Amino acid sequence: MSARTAPQAATGTQVFLLPDLGEGLSEAEIVEWKVAVGDVVTVDQSVVEVETAKAVVDVPCPYAGRVVALHGAAGETRPVGQPLITIAPPDGGDEPAGHATYREEERAGSGNVLIGYGTGHGPARRRRRPRLTLAPEPVAEGAAAPLAQRAPGSAPVGGGVAGPSSEPRVPAGAGVGAPACAGVTTDGAVPPVGGGTSPTGGTAPLVISPIVRRLAREHGVDLGALRGTGPGGVIRRCDVEAALVTPPDRPTADADRPTADVGRLAPVAHVGLAPTDAQDIVIPLTGIRRVIADKLSRSRREIPEVTIWVDADATALLATRAAINAATPDAPVSVLALLARICLSGLRRFPQLNAHVDTEGQRIVQSAGVHLGIAAQTDRGLLVPVLRDAQRLTTRELAAALAETTAAARAGILPPARLTGGTFTLNNYGVFGVDGSTPIINHPEAALLGVGRIVDKPWVVDGQLAVRKVTQLSLTFDHRVCDGGVAGGFLRHVADCVEQPALLVANV
Known part of the structure; x- marks a missing residue:
């Protein structure tokens, strides 16, 4: 991802434009400036924290010098390619003596801004966020002391950097x-x-x-x-x-004194009444919430989706997982990893579902590899991180990749490229304690498999009533890419493998 820059001014100032932040991302919202006008920055120093539709990322500046302008305030959305920050030579001159050192430092960067990884001039090293040293001032008894104060144009407190607002965060x-x-x-x-x-x-x-x-x-x-x-x-x-x-x-009466009950919420006087x-x-409706809304609305508008479902006896699947983990407890395999393996087996037999519809070209494109999306609920909203070419991974590798990917998604540290490009999604909504769902397809994919909770239910086994571990499987598919025969065949194959995991051996 290359950082585009505006033409250099005659005075030697450099205007750093908001770089391309990833596939399909055309704008970013400013969360927090890490520098202020007048501060001196170095090459690759993180100058602003922005929120895209996919993640919250730090943007490093490829220029060294003095900050003369910040384009945009916190909360403002900036389009890609628009000015973000203006940097001048350290003393503001045209080309002072000794400025060659500054130019040499600037040339050390490649100019290719990779979000969170600097400008690519050597091994990338992530930087810790600067800290503000808290300096309380003497105040009268009962009054709250300010955390930190900084006069306009003064140096950052305690070595940290404050944003353009009057109150440092x-x-x-x-x-x-x-x-x-x-x-x-x-x-x-x-x-x-x-x-x-x-x-x-x-x-x-x-x-x-x-x-x-x-x-x-x-x-x-x-x-x-x-x-x-x-x-x-x-x-x-x-x-x-x-x-x-x-x-x-x-x-x-004595509420001005801090107590241990400060965080407690008051009970409502009348139950049921606000x-x-x-x-x-x-x-x-901004950031990830707006993207979720737009994507799901587009999916409902464009995709004629159909949902089918079936109950499956997962007793044998759980027994298989227990046997695998007992043999190698140091590398446990999750139920989700086994379900992912079953989905990959089904997509190998029914590749029509590993596809998307190209509406402009009026064609159906079947993907050569399975880029498996895993729906993950996070504090930022519903994200779908992608495991690329998942068909190449063993079951243990799938388990490790799923654990690492979902943890990174919930921590908000996945790069935008890891959140796009999926071809099929697996959604385990059973973790919310529900049995079934009719989910919306993750546009532009063609299908999504949902898995409900696994619970004890009465089940007929060899003509006898027994208590078994039962789950509901649902498949939502784009009726443009296939008919009910293909979708039903895929879902039946998945259910059969859940009930008889030994069937996977014939397809691995």
Whole structure:
């Protein structure tokens, strides 16, 4: 992905344009500026955090010098190819003595901006986000001390960098004396439980997602007053939304003193009735939410989809998984991995479903490889990370790839290329405790297999009633690529392999 630049001005300034962020991504929303006008930046320094339709990424600048202009404010959407930041030589001159060193440093970068990986001039190294040192000032008793203050045009506090707004934003987990690993790095590492230390001696709120921070800021929610429900106490988006729905306790006479009950929500006086002071919550349809809405709406408009389903006895499948994991406990295989293997076997027999319709060319394109999409629910919404050429992987390799990919998707560290290009999707909605569904096809794919929960049900085995592990399988398919015979044959093959996993041996 190459970074396009505007013509260089006569004064030596460089205008860095928003680069191409991936397949089908034409714009990005500015989440947070990491530099301010007047700051000096180096080659490959991360200057802004943006949210695309696929992920939240850091954008490194391929130029070194002094920031003279930031094009766009936090929350603003910028199209690809439009100015993002303007960089001038360090002293602002045309070409001062010694500026050759600056030019040499600039030429060291290739000019190809790969999001999260620098400009490609040597081995890529991910950078930790800069931290703000919290410097409380003496205040009167009972008053809240500011986290940090910075006068316009002054140097960043504590070596960190603040955005263009008057109030610098503190990265989650940062604090006085916080270690370098106390926050979230660009490689997706999760910080240790507890976060940093606040100026008042308490614990700073543990927030990983920049979307959560932005949502809290827009609605005036104090993250320090929330108790996170995520792993290790991480504050998630649902925690902020819950705080918006339910008002906090009414202040008492000594409410100005912090207590241990700050994060508790007040009970509703009348069960079933909303509080009298409740207000509608308005959530802008932006970022991943807007892309999900657009993609699903397009799927419903263009694809004549049909859903068929069948119940299957999964007792033997679970027994097979238990036998595999007992033999090699160090490399466990999940039920989802076995279902993925069964789907690959079915697509080999019925390749018509591993396809898409080219409406402009009026043709059906069957893919040579199976790029298997796995529907994953995350805090940012429903994502479908893709395992490319999944048919080349063994069952154990599938299990490892599925675990790594879904974990990265939920952590929000997958690059956009890993979220596009699927040819068939596997959706395990049984994890939500439901039996069946009629899902919408992931456009432009032609089919999607859904798997319900596996539960004990009465089942007839050899003429006798028995209790078996039963699941419901559903196939939603594009009726343009095939008729019911092909779709039914595929679903029956999948069900047969679930009930008799030994059938897979004949197709592997």
